[in-house]
Amino acid sequence: MISIFQMIVLVFLIFVFTRVVFRFKDRQISILELLFWSALWISAGVLLFMPQITNPIARILNIGRGIDVAVYLGIILLFYLVFRLYVKIDTINQDLTKIVREIAVNKPNKDKRRK
Amino acid sequence: MHKVFIVIPAYKEENSISSVIKGLKKEGYKDIVVVDDCSPDSTSKKAEDAGAIVLKHIINRGQGASLRTGTDYALRHGAEIIVHFDADGQHNPKEIKDIIKPIIAGKADAALGSRFLGKRSNVPFTKKIVLKLGIMFTFIFSGVWLTDTHNGFRALSRDAAKRIEITQDRMAHASEIIDQIRKKRIRYTEVPVTITYTSYSIEKGQSAMNSIRIAARLIWSKYIR
Numbered sequence: 001m002i003s004i005f006q007m008i009v010l011v012f013l014i015f016v017f018t019r020v021v022f023r024f025k026d027r028q029i030s031i032l033e034l035l036f037w038s039a040l041w042i043s044a045g046v047l048l049f050m051p052q053i054t055n056p057i058a059r060i061l062n063i064g065r066g067i068d069v070a071v072y073l074g075i076i077l078l079f080y081l082v083f084r085l086y087v088k089i090d091t092i093n094q095d096l097t098k099i100v101r102e103i104a105v106n107k108p109n110k111d112k113r114r115k
Numbered sequence: 116m117h118k119v120f121i122v123i124p125a126y127k128e129e130n131s132i133s134s135v136i137k138g139l140k141k142e143g144y145k146d147i148v149v150v151d152d153c154s155p156d157s158t159s160k161k162a163e164d165a166g167a168i169v170l171k172h173i174i175n176r177g178q179g180a181s182l183r184t185g186t187d188y189a190l191r192h193g194a195e196i197i198v199h200f201d202a203d204g205q206h207n208p209k210e211i212k213d214i215i216k217p218i219i220a221g222k223a224d225a226a227l228g229s230r231f232l233g234k235r236s237n238v239p240f241t242k243k244i245v246l247k248l249g250i251m252f253t254f255i256f257s258g259v260w261l262t263d264t265h266n267g268f269r270a271l272s273r274d275a276a277k278r279i280e281i282t283q284d285r286m287a288h289a290s291e292i293i294d295q296i297r298k299k300r301i302r303y304t305e306v307p308v309t310i311t312y313t314s315y316s317i318e319k320g321q322s323a324m325n326s327i328r329i330a331a332r333l334i335w336s337k338y339i340r
Contacts, residue, residue, distance in 0.1 A: 093284065
């Protein structure tokens with residue numbers, strides 16, 4: 001019996017999966033990226049219908065249910081990705097400043113250089 | 116005579132920039148570089164009319180970024196001493212000769228202005244507390260005990276200006292400069308200066324709340340990133 005929740009998530013997963021395949025067809029992502037994202041979304045689909053398969057992992061880690069393990073790992077992964085994004089934005093900001101600086105230094109409104 | 120460049124970062128300073136430049140010219144300084152940080156007002160035009168070299172940021176990048184732009188320009192045009200000066204009229208152009216003196220004498224490569232040494236500045240009470248906290252923060256953060264850490268009035272020798280790399284585009288650059296002076300073992304000294312507080316300069320200055328953000332920003336860049 002499929003619940004409404006599983007229906008909605010399944011439709012979403014299929015949608016995201018097709019995006020990944022299309023992006024690979026357009027050569028925007030490499031085969032490695034295709035494999036990574038496919039594995040991620042397919043495993044999400046498996047977990048959606050068989051959450052109990054994560055229970056052994058949960059037992060090893062001493063966490064109540066398998067689904068909790070997935071949620072915890074998800075949160076850790078998200079934190080890490082946000083951190084990476086922050087660093088990336090910082091770097092882009094510094095690069096942007098360099099460009100703005102070069103333009104400013106090379107084009108003074110009034111060049112009073114005296115020889 | 117040493118070639119002294121005055122670098123003034125300016126953002127929305129159309130009310131004060133002309134008189135600041137005129138004051139500097141009166142003292143005989145000719146190489147005045149105003150970095151207009153994409154002000155929406157007439158800061159650029161006013162600065163140009165007053166006879167300064169105007170560098171324009173095509174998008175707003177912050178005071179630290181502007182200072183470095185001006186400093187880079189000065190270095191490329193043969194500056195021997197670079198003075199950082201505020202655009203809001205709170206620094207006294209007559210004191211430039213005092214702040215560059217230790218550099219000309221070869222006693223230091225960085226001369227940092229301090230409003231808490233000798234000369235009296237009418238520092239408002241809350242501002243004073245924030246500044247004192249800033250001094251303590253700098254001590255913990257960089258291990259340097261200065262009497263005034265967040266004073267925009269400073270002079271750098273050509274060598275020091277080359278070595279100090281400002282990467283903090285926004286307001287955290289003041290602490291960053293001190294941090295680099297310490298790390299790169301640049302010889303520094305403090306010079307008493309007066310800061311004139313007007314309702315205009317207070318309004319344009321940093322709020323206490325903002326200081327916390329700046330501190331967080333510094334810790335992030337130094338330890339976490």
